[in-house]
Amino acid sequence: MFKTPKNDTVVSVYEPVEFPVEDHEDLALNLDVINLAKQQARKELPSSNASLPDANEVNFTNIIKTKLTQAVNSVDQSTSNLKDEINSLSVSKELSHAKEMSKEFERDISSKLMSRVKELEQKKEDLNYAEDDLNQFKKKHGLRRSADYPLSHxxxxxxxxxxxxxxxxxxxxxxxxxxxxxxxxxxxxxxxxxxxxxxxxxxxxxxxxxxxxxxxxxxxxxxxxxxxxxxxxxxxxxxxxxxxxxxxxxxxxxxxxxxxxxxxxxxxxxxxxxxxxxxxxxxxxxxxxxxxxxxxDDAYPGYGKISRRKDNLEEELLDDRESMLDELDDIHSDYLESLDQIYDNVVIKEKQLSNLCSAFDHQNRILKGYKSHLNNNIEYVINLYRDTNESERETTSPNYFISREVPHIGDIHLDIKYTDKQESIRQDKEQLAVLLPGIRNAMLSSKEEYQTKIDKIYKS
Known part of the structure; x- marks a missing residue:
């Protein structure tokens, strides 16, 4: 029978990577910013005519930039599975299965019922012969009544x-x-x-x-x-x-x-x-x-036997007809259920894709927020370093102190990318929704065709 594609992948519950928000003062204390600024001030460094940040500022900036690099690597690693799930998510199998289902249904009922249809035809032929024999027997022996025999002995x-x-x-x-x-x-x-x-x-x-x-x-x-x-x-x-x-x-x-x-x-x-x-x-x-x-048995010798043969064949024919119609209904119901399951799987995958993409974008927003926080850390640490150095030195501070310009972390780019297929899957879902009534009608027509064939044999 037609196999419904199973959706074995549940909607991912992705836990985003969170990053610690470090207090500016704690960071400055950990980096020993004030002591380093005072040490440089006692040496009247950086010199008044310096145009580039000294080694301490460069070191502060590099330490904080390293934290961002580590964060990016961590996010790249954690979103790799997200990317794989997003890129592998597809409803093409469901769509192709649905399109072929009406033909598969027709092949299925044909393979399962064709041999039984032939048996039904043979049994109907046997019944016709039995009825002819019974009528000839009644005519020959002048019988007009029906046979009277016990159903059970x-x-x-x-x-x-x-x-x-x-x-x-x-x-x-x-x-x-x-x-x-x-x-x-x-x-x-x-x-x-x-x-x-x-x-x-x-x-x-x-x-x-x-x-x-x-x-x-x-x-x-x-x-x-x-x-x-x-x-x-x-x-x-x-x-x-x-x-x-x-x-x-x-x-x-x-x-x-x-x-x-x-x-x-x-x-x-x-x-x-x-x-x-x-x-x-x-x-x-x-x-x-x-x-x-x-x-x-019937009081007339031989009448019960020949009548019982006809009655038994008639009962068997009716039982076979009902059994075949029941089996046809069961197969049809299974296919309708499978068709509904295919559509449900597409809806689930659409929601799953939306959740995965949202999780991916949410992780990006977290990373960008962390970058902004690190830029604030750099600005605070550099300004604290310069203000402390300027207050402790006797010579004029460098011009770049006065401009208050500090280095910032540039744009960040994740190495992990995914293909956004949300619109494509949405269109596939809408296409499937349009196809479903036609598929159901085609299967119903095949079912009714077989029902008509079975009833025609039974009533012939």
Missing amino acids: WLTVGILLMALIFEAFMNGMFFSKGSDEGLVGGIIYATLIAIINIGIGFIFGWWLLRYKNHCSKFISLASILSFTILMIIPFIFNLLIGHYREALVIAPDNAHNIAITSFKQGMLSISDINSWLLFTIGMMFCFLAIYKGYGF
Whole structure:
């Protein structure tokens, strides 16, 4: 996805280099101005016809000028980072990224959604075939209603499982009375019997009985006759179980043979009430399994399967459409957020540049103020030196004493320079502000184009 340029540089908090304001009198004391002036006066120096300052004045001036030189060097060093930040600051990347964002957005959604669009087209084609198959099936079998089948089989499975457990437990209690293994052995036998009993009932209801609804009279009649005849199987099976349970009480070691012999002599010759109860429970759960098997799918054989295929494809198609539209919205939102972030970065850099330039100019003003202060120091020290010398000497002081002219520090120039790009960045920001609506509209158009394409496939 399109990467938003990050502004990793925070606005600099520049601490300007401050310079100490030295009191004139303290400076004169440190330079020993008065004593040096008196020493020269006792020697009647400088001479009356001297036209240039003596060595002491030159030394005072040089000492103070040295302080300014040190200050300039200190400022040059401290503003070097400022200069680097100012000169390196640029919004050209942000501007070029913004200009390319609409094209990048279109490429991004194309790369991420094109394969899914093809899958959606294939799924829609499958759905159309499934609808054709369903319509042909309904026409062939004379069906006008919609298929009626449970959306979930968990309830049916749960009921049958509970029935199996209940039947196994009840039968297990009956079988345990004639089993060497007791209740555990009885439950094991009963579980196997319950699985067979409920399984037969479920198959009869799910497969055989539903064919009674077939449009073919022959198939419908065959289904009813087959079901009626085959119901003898669970009837006989449960009677045999009743005979077997009764035989277990009489002779556990030979229960199988006794049960078969008793059944042959008379199917209904069971005399034990518990064995009849066992038969009744077995038939009840067999009929329950038939009922749940019959309702496991649509009553018309094959209709539920073919209708369910169409419904599942329809649901998958809708889910895929919603998922693609959501993804398209997310991508679009991310790009809009990235576009806003680009503009915010430009605004931050503009403020950052303004702060950096202000800090640089402020440092210059501090340095110029310090230069003015040093000039005042020179003027005070030189005048004090001359006044003291003049008052202590007997000869006439030099003419340059009378003129009160003192040396001054000339103009200062920082070695560190920067390129003022404030106007350029301001223009770039204004250009970006003008471009933003067009970029947003271009991305919205690309998004709507894909939305239309997706909806067209879905509705076709």
